[in-house]
Amino acid sequence: MKKRYALRFSPTLVELPLVGKLVRTYDVDINILNADVASGKGGKLIVELSGTEKAIGDSVQWLLGVGVTVSEMVKELIFEEAGCINCGSCTAVCFSKALSMDKDWHLAYDASLCVVCGLCVHACPMKLFALSTEKEA
Template identity: 70%
Template structure:
């Protein structure tokens, strides 16, 4: 089972090996999709956790107990495809290649590759992308 979360760390938590303890103690695979973390200022990680349902639930409890603010990613990225003019501007900023142009010059959005970085929201001239909201776990 896979779930995506936003993890917010305070400045004091950044100095602790929370992610490695999470992997060892709860037998979950952790894929860091996006990170903005710095020593002395805290930060945010977007992660995908993979494991059994029970281990994922226990992982969230552990993170909350140590002071990490955990929000489950409810929806990745909202894309109002019907308004798209297939200009490709969003593809220029999409480094994981979730947004690409096919052979017919039509925009293709692969949600499985999206890391919710939000760069496409500014690149799209028609503002057809919106980063979803998170739900506290």
Template identity: 70%
Template sequence: MKKRYALLFSPTLVEQPIVSKLARSYDVDINILNADVASGRGGKLIVELSGTEQDLDASVIYLSEIGVIVSEMVKELLFNQDECIDCGACTAVCSSGALWMDAEARLQFDVSHCVVCGLCVHACPMCLFEVSHEREA
């Protein structure tokens, strides 16, 4: 089972080896999709955790108990590719690599790399991106 979470860290939590403890003690695989964390100021991680449902639940409980603010990401990005003019404006703001221009200058979108940051929604001059707040199960 895989789930995506936004993890918000206080400055004191940044100094702790939280990610390695999750992997060792809770038997979850961690894929860091996006990170904005710095010593002394805290920050935010967007992660995809993989493991059994019980291990994921235990991981979230651990994170909450130590003071990490955990939010499951239940949003997805919807893209109307049929109307896209392949201008590439969205690729300039996509740090996850979900959007790119191929060799024929056609826009490509890989939803598995999308971290649903929403920056492309504002960058697209054709308004072809939309953030959906409920993901299909």
């Protein structure tokens, strides 16, 4: 099973080995999709947790217990494809290659590659992208 979460934490939690603890103690694999973390300032991680339903649930409960705000990513990137003019502006900033131009020069979106970074939201001149909503755990 895989689930994506947004993890927000205070400056005091930045110094704790949260990811290592989850891997060792709860037997979950962690794929960090996006990170904005600074020592002394706190941060936010977008992660994908892989493991059994119980292991993921126990991991989330432990994170909540140490003071991490955990929000499940219930949607990822919202793309209003019908309004797209295939200009390709979004592809220039999409480092994960979730957005690309196909052989006919039409925009192709592969949600499985999206890391929810939000760069396309700002790059699109038509304002066709919006970031996901989160549901607090």
